[in-house]
Amino acid sequence: MKPPSTPPTNIDELLQRCQQIAGLSLGELAGLAAIQVPQNLQRHKGWQGQLLELWLGATAGSKPQQDFPDLGVELKTIPIDRRWQPLETTYVCYAPLMNPPGVTWHTSNVRNKLAQVLWLPVEGDREIPVSERRVANGFLWTPGEDEDALLQKDWEELTEMIVLGHVEKITARHGNALHLRPKAADGSVLTDALGPEGQRIKTRPRGFYLRKTFTQTLLMRAFG
DNA sequence: AGCTGATCATTC
């Protein structure tokens, strides 16, 4: 078995690829792909995500759009503990801090990214060596009406604060399902944002993240 | 600098 060289042409093919790697460890998948496994993820935080992108045939590289644009599917690996609970929040996308006028929830990047997600849980307990962590079977998720409404409310509140020039007042405590946190290589990175008087200010870039409590409900529904 | 892939580590 080796990684596919082309993207899946339909959803079924994508799910089949998931089933083929389900139950395998990251070490096995790396070995089959002739890739070195890092001792820890401290300096390789995106390693497993990129390994699984390779195995599912997602187009490599960073693009602001979905991982499988032809299928309208976004891939998210999610680290879980032994009880299938998420160990980390889930990054959704970069947050625009200088909003083009007329952006609404329905046209937002967050909603587009989350319209259809292939969740791929991976054992993430730190006592398990990276190479021994196993991949679970992935599952497709589309937000239900209730979930969409929840996300919309958070997105609208956060976006309103950004538009009104209150980015600096936003903390990760805002938002029930979706929240905003810094997203940068380090604290020296600055980007343009709106200040309280409508002026341009410099601030740390932010990203939208899904809370663990939210992703936990998705995992529960999928795996009980 | 912007954006992707995220996890780390200090604070609470």
Add this chain to the structure above:
DNA sequence: GAATGATCAGCT
């Protein structure tokens, strides 16, 4: 212990 705020790596 968990959540918040900070950080790491690679590509465009």
